[in-house]
Amino acid sequence: MLKWLTSAIIVAIVATGCNTVARNETSPSPQSNGRVEAQQTDPRKKEIKNSEQVAVHLEQLAKGINGVRNAHCVVLGNTAIVGIDVDARMERSRVGTIKYSVAEAFRKDPYGIDALVTADMDLQQRLNEIGADIRRGRPLAGFAEELADIMGRIVPQLPRDVLPQEPGRQELQR
Template sequence: MSKWVLATLTAALILTGCGNGAGNNRPPAETPGNNVQAQQNEPGKKLIEDPKAVELHLEELAASVDGVEAAHCVVIGNTAIVGLDVGGEVERSRVGTIKYAVAEAFRNDPYGIDAFVTADLDMSNRLAEIREDIVKGRPVAGFAEELADMIGRLVPQLPRYLSPVQPDPDAIDRVLQPIEGKSRGK
Protein backbone atom coordinates (compact mmCIF):
# COMPACT_ATOMS: atom_id res chain seq x y z
CA MET A 1 0.00 0.00 0.00
CA SER A 2 2.87 2.40 0.70
CA LYS A 3 3.97 1.91 -2.91
CA TRP A 4 0.58 3.14 -4.12
CA VAL A 5 0.62 6.17 -1.82
CA LEU A 6 4.15 7.08 -2.89
CA ALA A 7 3.28 6.64 -6.58
CA THR A 8 0.11 8.74 -6.21
CA LEU A 9 1.97 11.57 -4.45
CA THR A 10 4.73 11.55 -7.07
CA ALA A 11 2.20 11.69 -9.91
CA ALA A 12 0.31 14.52 -8.19
CA LEU A 13 3.50 16.57 -7.79
CA ILE A 14 4.50 16.01 -11.40
CA LEU A 15 1.04 17.00 -12.68
CA THR A 16 0.84 20.15 -10.56
CA GLY A 17 4.28 21.21 -11.77
CA CYS A 18 3.12 20.92 -15.37
CA GLY A 19 0.00 22.98 -14.77
CA ASN A 20 1.84 26.26 -15.43
CA GLY A 21 0.91 26.44 -19.12
CA ALA A 22 1.10 29.34 -21.59
CA GLY A 23 -2.35 30.63 -20.67
CA ASN A 24 -1.43 31.15 -17.02
CA ASN A 25 1.21 33.84 -17.67
CA ARG A 26 -1.28 36.51 -18.71
CA PRO A 27 -1.45 39.72 -16.67
CA PRO A 28 -4.62 40.20 -14.62
CA ALA A 29 -7.47 41.91 -16.40
CA GLU A 30 -7.78 45.63 -15.74
CA THR A 31 -10.62 46.53 -13.46
CA PRO A 32 -12.06 50.05 -13.12
CA GLY A 33 -10.90 50.51 -9.50
CA ASN A 34 -7.40 49.09 -10.09
CA ASN A 35 -5.68 52.31 -11.29
CA VAL A 36 -3.53 53.93 -8.61
CA GLN A 37 -2.06 57.36 -9.21
CA ALA A 38 0.59 59.00 -7.04
CA GLN A 39 0.23 62.66 -6.23
CA GLN A 40 3.25 64.83 -5.45
CA ASN A 41 2.81 66.66 -2.15
CA GLU A 42 5.86 68.93 -2.29
CA PRO A 43 6.57 71.34 -5.11
CA GLY A 44 9.52 70.61 -7.38
CA LYS A 45 12.65 72.70 -7.70
CA LYS A 46 12.02 76.39 -8.21
CA LEU A 47 13.15 77.44 -11.67
CA ILE A 48 16.28 79.62 -11.53
CA GLU A 49 15.72 82.40 -14.04
CA ASP A 50 18.51 84.77 -12.89
CA PRO A 51 21.55 82.67 -11.90
CA LYS A 52 23.71 85.64 -10.85
CA ALA A 53 21.07 86.95 -8.44
CA VAL A 54 20.60 83.46 -6.96
CA GLU A 55 24.36 83.04 -6.55
CA LEU A 56 24.66 86.33 -4.67
CA HIS A 57 21.57 85.59 -2.57
CA LEU A 58 22.79 82.13 -1.49
CA GLU A 59 26.33 83.41 -0.81
CA GLU A 60 24.95 86.14 1.46
CA LEU A 61 22.62 83.72 3.21
CA ALA A 62 25.43 81.22 3.82
CA ALA A 63 27.88 83.92 4.97
CA SER A 64 25.33 85.12 7.54
CA VAL A 65 25.68 81.81 9.43
CA ASP A 66 28.06 81.97 12.40
CA GLY A 67 31.38 80.31 11.57
CA VAL A 68 31.27 80.89 7.80
CA GLU A 69 34.05 83.24 6.70
CA ALA A 70 32.99 83.30 3.05
CA ALA A 71 30.77 81.38 0.65
CA HIS A 72 31.09 80.72 -3.06
CA CYS A 73 28.10 79.73 -5.15
CA VAL A 74 27.82 78.50 -8.72
CA VAL A 75 24.51 77.86 -10.46
CA ILE A 76 24.59 75.20 -13.15
CA GLY A 77 21.27 74.89 -14.94
CA ASN A 78 18.72 74.69 -12.16
CA THR A 79 21.14 73.49 -9.47
CA ALA A 80 23.13 75.60 -7.01
CA ILE A 81 26.40 74.41 -5.46
CA VAL A 82 27.61 76.36 -2.44
CA GLY A 83 31.12 76.04 -1.08
CA LEU A 84 31.83 77.26 2.44
CA ASP A 85 35.09 78.74 3.66
CA VAL A 86 35.21 78.02 7.40
CA GLY A 87 38.92 78.53 8.02
CA GLY A 88 41.68 75.96 8.23
CA GLU A 89 41.91 75.72 12.02
CA VAL A 90 38.28 74.66 12.59
CA GLU A 91 37.87 71.08 13.83
CA ARG A 92 36.07 68.54 11.68
CA SER A 93 33.10 68.19 14.04
CA ARG A 94 32.61 71.96 14.09
CA VAL A 95 32.76 72.05 10.26
CA GLY A 96 29.92 69.53 10.14
CA THR A 97 27.90 71.68 12.53
CA ILE A 98 28.48 74.81 10.43
CA LYS A 99 27.53 72.97 7.24
CA TYR A 100 24.35 71.72 8.92
CA ALA A 101 23.49 75.26 10.11
CA VAL A 102 23.84 76.55 6.52
CA ALA A 103 21.61 73.73 5.28
CA GLU A 104 19.01 74.72 7.90
CA ALA A 105 19.18 78.33 6.72
CA PHE A 106 18.69 77.15 3.13
CA ARG A 107 15.76 74.94 4.05
CA ASN A 108 13.29 77.85 4.15
CA ASP A 109 14.67 79.47 0.99
CA PRO A 110 13.01 78.53 -2.33
CA TYR A 111 16.39 78.44 -4.12
CA GLY A 112 18.45 77.08 -1.25
CA ILE A 113 16.30 74.08 -0.41
CA ASP A 114 17.73 72.06 -3.32
CA ALA A 115 21.27 73.46 -3.18
CA PHE A 116 24.34 71.30 -2.57
CA VAL A 117 26.39 72.56 0.39
CA THR A 118 30.04 71.60 0.82
CA ALA A 119 32.67 72.72 3.29
CA ASP A 120 35.58 71.10 1.48
CA LEU A 121 38.26 73.79 1.19
CA ASP A 122 39.48 72.60 -2.20
CA MET A 123 35.93 72.46 -3.57
CA SER A 124 35.16 75.92 -2.21
CA ASN A 125 38.29 77.34 -3.90
CA ARG A 126 37.38 75.67 -7.17
CA LEU A 127 33.85 77.08 -7.02
CA ALA A 128 35.37 80.54 -6.51
CA GLU A 129 37.57 80.01 -9.59
CA ILE A 130 34.58 78.81 -11.65
CA ARG A 131 32.67 81.89 -10.52
CA GLU A 132 35.56 84.15 -11.60
CA ASP A 133 35.63 82.46 -15.02
CA ILE A 134 31.88 83.03 -15.37
CA VAL A 135 32.33 86.71 -14.55
CA LYS A 136 35.18 86.92 -17.11
CA GLY A 137 32.87 85.47 -19.78
CA ARG A 138 34.36 81.95 -19.91
CA PRO A 139 31.72 79.84 -18.16
CA VAL A 140 32.12 76.64 -20.18
CA ALA A 141 35.93 76.70 -20.43
CA GLY A 142 36.35 77.61 -16.75
CA PHE A 143 33.98 74.89 -15.63
CA ALA A 144 35.63 72.30 -17.88
CA GLU A 145 39.11 73.18 -16.58
CA GLU A 146 38.06 72.93 -12.93
CA LEU A 147 36.12 69.74 -13.56
CA ALA A 148 39.20 68.20 -15.19
CA ASP A 149 41.31 69.25 -12.18
CA MET A 150 38.81 67.71 -9.76
CA ILE A 151 38.57 64.46 -11.68
CA GLY A 152 42.36 64.33 -11.90
CA ARG A 153 42.49 64.39 -8.11
CA LEU A 154 39.75 61.79 -7.70
CA VAL A 155 41.08 59.19 -10.12
CA PRO A 156 43.36 56.87 -8.18
CA GLN A 157 46.90 56.15 -9.24
CA LEU A 158 47.48 52.41 -9.30
CA PRO A 159 51.13 51.42 -8.82
CA ARG A 160 50.49 48.07 -10.49
CA TYR A 161 49.96 49.74 -13.84
CA LEU A 162 52.97 52.04 -13.76
CA SER A 163 55.70 51.04 -16.13
CA PRO A 164 59.12 51.24 -14.51
CA VAL A 165 61.44 53.84 -15.92
CA GLN A 166 64.73 52.37 -17.05
CA PRO A 167 67.65 54.55 -15.99
CA ASP A 168 69.80 55.96 -18.74
CA PRO A 169 73.47 55.26 -17.81
CA ASP A 170 74.66 58.20 -19.94
CA ALA A 171 72.32 60.55 -18.08
CA ILE A 172 73.78 59.47 -14.73
CA ASP A 173 77.30 60.11 -16.01
CA ARG A 174 76.29 63.57 -17.27
CA VAL A 175 74.92 64.44 -13.83
CA LEU A 176 77.89 63.07 -11.92
CA GLN A 177 80.65 64.61 -14.09
CA PRO A 178 80.23 68.19 -12.84
CA ILE A 179 80.12 66.95 -9.25
CA GLU A 180 83.23 64.82 -9.63
CA GLY A 181 85.06 67.65 -11.41
CA LYS A 182 84.48 69.98 -8.45
CA SER A 183 85.65 67.46 -5.90
CA ARG A 184 88.85 66.79 -7.87
CA GLY A 185 89.72 70.46 -8.09
CA LYS A 186 89.85 70.85 -4.32
Protein backbone atom coordinates in the same frame (compact mmCIF):
# COMPACT_ATOMS: atom_id res chain seq x y z
CA MET B 1 -9.80 11.95 24.85
CA LEU B 2 -9.95 11.91 21.07
CA LYS B 3 -13.41 13.55 21.15
CA TRP B 4 -12.11 16.27 23.45
CA LEU B 5 -9.04 16.95 21.19
CA THR B 6 -11.20 17.00 18.04
CA SER B 7 -13.65 19.42 19.69
CA ALA B 8 -10.81 21.73 20.78
CA ILE B 9 -9.38 21.81 17.24
CA ILE B 10 -12.79 22.57 15.73
CA VAL B 11 -13.38 25.41 18.23
CA ALA B 12 -9.90 26.83 17.47
CA ILE B 13 -10.55 26.74 13.72
CA VAL B 14 -13.96 28.39 14.07
CA ALA B 15 -12.55 31.07 16.40
CA THR B 16 -9.72 31.78 14.00
CA GLY B 17 -12.11 31.94 11.06
CA CYS B 18 -14.34 34.41 12.86
CA ASN B 19 -11.38 36.55 13.80
CA THR B 20 -10.24 36.78 10.20
CA VAL B 21 -13.70 37.78 8.98
CA ALA B 22 -13.94 40.52 11.57
CA ARG B 23 -10.54 41.89 10.57
CA ASN B 24 -11.42 41.87 6.87
CA GLU B 25 -14.64 43.77 7.51
CA THR B 26 -12.82 46.61 9.27
CA SER B 27 -10.18 47.07 6.58
CA PRO B 28 -10.95 49.46 3.73
CA SER B 29 -12.26 47.93 0.57
CA PRO B 30 -10.20 48.40 -2.60
CA GLN B 31 -13.41 49.25 -4.47
CA SER B 32 -14.08 52.28 -2.26
CA ASN B 33 -10.91 54.02 -3.43
CA GLY B 34 -11.53 57.35 -1.71
CA ARG B 35 -8.72 59.53 -2.99
CA VAL B 36 -7.05 61.74 -0.46
CA GLU B 37 -4.96 64.55 -1.82
CA ALA B 38 -2.54 66.46 0.36
CA GLN B 39 -1.06 69.84 -0.37
CA GLN B 40 2.70 70.19 -0.20
CA THR B 41 3.78 72.45 2.65
CA ASP B 42 7.52 72.52 1.89
CA PRO B 43 8.78 75.48 -0.12
CA ARG B 44 8.72 74.69 -3.80
CA LYS B 45 11.86 75.16 -5.82
CA LYS B 46 11.75 78.19 -8.06
CA GLU B 47 13.07 77.98 -11.57
CA ILE B 48 16.42 79.75 -11.77
CA LYS B 49 16.29 82.37 -14.52
CA ASN B 50 19.19 84.62 -13.48
CA SER B 51 21.93 82.28 -12.23
CA GLU B 52 24.32 85.09 -11.29
CA GLN B 53 21.72 86.78 -9.10
CA VAL B 54 20.81 83.47 -7.42
CA ALA B 55 24.50 82.69 -6.81
CA VAL B 56 25.01 86.03 -5.06
CA HIS B 57 21.80 85.51 -3.06
CA LEU B 58 22.86 82.05 -1.82
CA GLU B 59 26.40 83.24 -1.05
CA GLN B 60 24.99 86.03 1.12
CA LEU B 61 22.63 83.62 2.83
CA ALA B 62 25.52 81.26 3.63
CA LYS B 63 27.76 84.09 4.85
CA GLY B 64 25.03 85.04 7.33
CA ILE B 65 25.58 81.79 9.24
CA ASN B 66 27.88 82.09 12.25
CA GLY B 67 31.22 80.39 11.50
CA VAL B 68 31.14 80.87 7.71
CA ARG B 69 33.96 83.18 6.66
CA ASN B 70 33.16 83.17 2.95
CA ALA B 71 31.03 81.30 0.45
CA HIS B 72 31.20 80.63 -3.27
CA CYS B 73 28.27 79.48 -5.35
CA VAL B 74 28.01 78.08 -8.85
CA VAL B 75 24.64 77.54 -10.48
CA LEU B 76 24.40 74.75 -13.05
CA GLY B 77 21.02 74.66 -14.75
CA ASN B 78 18.50 74.64 -11.92
CA THR B 79 20.90 73.39 -9.21
CA ALA B 80 23.29 75.38 -7.04
CA ILE B 81 26.53 74.15 -5.49
CA VAL B 82 27.75 76.21 -2.55
CA GLY B 83 31.19 75.89 -1.03
CA ILE B 84 31.61 77.42 2.40
CA ASP B 85 34.90 78.60 3.86
CA VAL B 86 35.38 77.86 7.56
CA ASP B 87 38.41 78.05 9.84
CA ALA B 88 40.84 75.31 8.82
CA ARG B 89 41.65 74.50 12.47
CA MET B 90 37.99 73.91 13.33
CA GLU B 91 37.00 70.44 14.54
CA ARG B 92 35.22 68.21 12.06
CA SER B 93 32.07 68.00 14.18
CA ARG B 94 31.83 71.81 14.35
CA VAL B 95 32.28 72.02 10.56
CA GLY B 96 29.45 69.53 10.17
CA THR B 97 27.24 71.65 12.42
CA ILE B 98 27.96 74.79 10.40
CA LYS B 99 27.31 72.96 7.13
CA TYR B 100 24.01 71.70 8.55
CA SER B 101 23.09 75.26 9.60
CA VAL B 102 23.72 76.51 6.07
CA ALA B 103 21.62 73.68 4.63
CA GLU B 104 18.87 74.49 7.13
CA ALA B 105 18.88 78.15 6.00
CA PHE B 106 18.77 77.02 2.36
CA ARG B 107 15.84 74.70 3.10
CA LYS B 108 13.69 77.73 3.88
CA ASP B 109 14.74 79.47 0.64
CA PRO B 110 13.01 78.55 -2.65
CA TYR B 111 16.29 78.85 -4.58
CA GLY B 112 18.34 76.95 -2.03
CA ILE B 113 15.99 74.07 -1.29
CA ASP B 114 17.91 71.65 -3.56
CA ALA B 115 21.36 73.26 -3.31
CA LEU B 116 24.43 71.17 -2.53
CA VAL B 117 26.56 72.46 0.36
CA THR B 118 30.22 71.51 0.82
CA ALA B 119 32.83 72.59 3.33
CA ASP B 120 35.71 70.89 1.51
CA MET B 121 38.49 73.48 1.10
CA ASP B 122 39.60 72.20 -2.28
CA LEU B 123 36.08 72.09 -3.73
CA GLN B 124 35.28 75.50 -2.25
CA GLN B 125 38.31 77.00 -4.01
CA ARG B 126 37.44 75.27 -7.27
CA LEU B 127 33.88 76.63 -7.07
CA ASN B 128 35.43 80.08 -6.63
CA GLU B 129 37.52 79.56 -9.77
CA ILE B 130 34.53 78.27 -11.76
CA GLY B 131 32.56 81.34 -10.68
CA ALA B 132 35.42 83.60 -11.79
CA ASP B 133 35.52 81.83 -15.18
CA ILE B 134 31.76 82.31 -15.56
CA ARG B 135 32.13 86.04 -14.84
CA ARG B 136 34.95 86.21 -17.44
CA GLY B 137 32.58 84.78 -20.04
CA ARG B 138 34.01 81.26 -20.29
CA PRO B 139 31.63 79.09 -18.28
CA LEU B 140 32.06 75.81 -20.15
CA ALA B 141 35.83 75.99 -20.49
CA GLY B 142 36.27 76.97 -16.85
CA PHE B 143 33.96 74.21 -15.66
CA ALA B 144 35.68 71.61 -17.86
CA GLU B 145 39.14 72.62 -16.60
CA GLU B 146 38.11 72.45 -12.96
CA LEU B 147 36.27 69.16 -13.45
CA ALA B 148 39.41 67.72 -15.06
CA ASP B 149 41.47 68.91 -12.08
CA ILE B 150 38.99 67.38 -9.63
CA MET B 151 39.00 64.07 -11.49
CA GLY B 152 42.79 64.13 -11.58
CA ARG B 153 42.79 64.21 -7.79
CA ILE B 154 40.09 61.58 -7.36
CA VAL B 155 41.45 58.94 -9.75
CA PRO B 156 44.04 56.84 -7.91
CA GLN B 157 47.56 56.40 -9.25
CA LEU B 158 48.54 52.74 -9.46
CA PRO B 159 52.26 51.99 -9.19
CA ARG B 160 51.83 49.30 -11.85
CA ASP B 161 50.78 52.00 -14.35
CA VAL B 162 53.85 54.15 -13.75
CA LEU B 163 56.37 53.81 -16.56
CA PRO B 164 60.05 54.43 -15.84
CA GLN B 165 61.30 57.70 -17.33
CA GLU B 166 63.78 57.67 -20.18
CA PRO B 167 67.27 58.82 -19.06
CA GLY B 168 67.48 61.88 -21.33
CA ARG B 169 63.98 63.14 -20.67
CA GLN B 170 63.15 65.35 -17.68
CA GLU B 171 59.50 66.15 -17.01
CA LEU B 172 57.89 68.05 -14.21
CA GLN B 173 55.73 65.85 -12.00
CA ARG B 174 52.42 67.16 -10.77
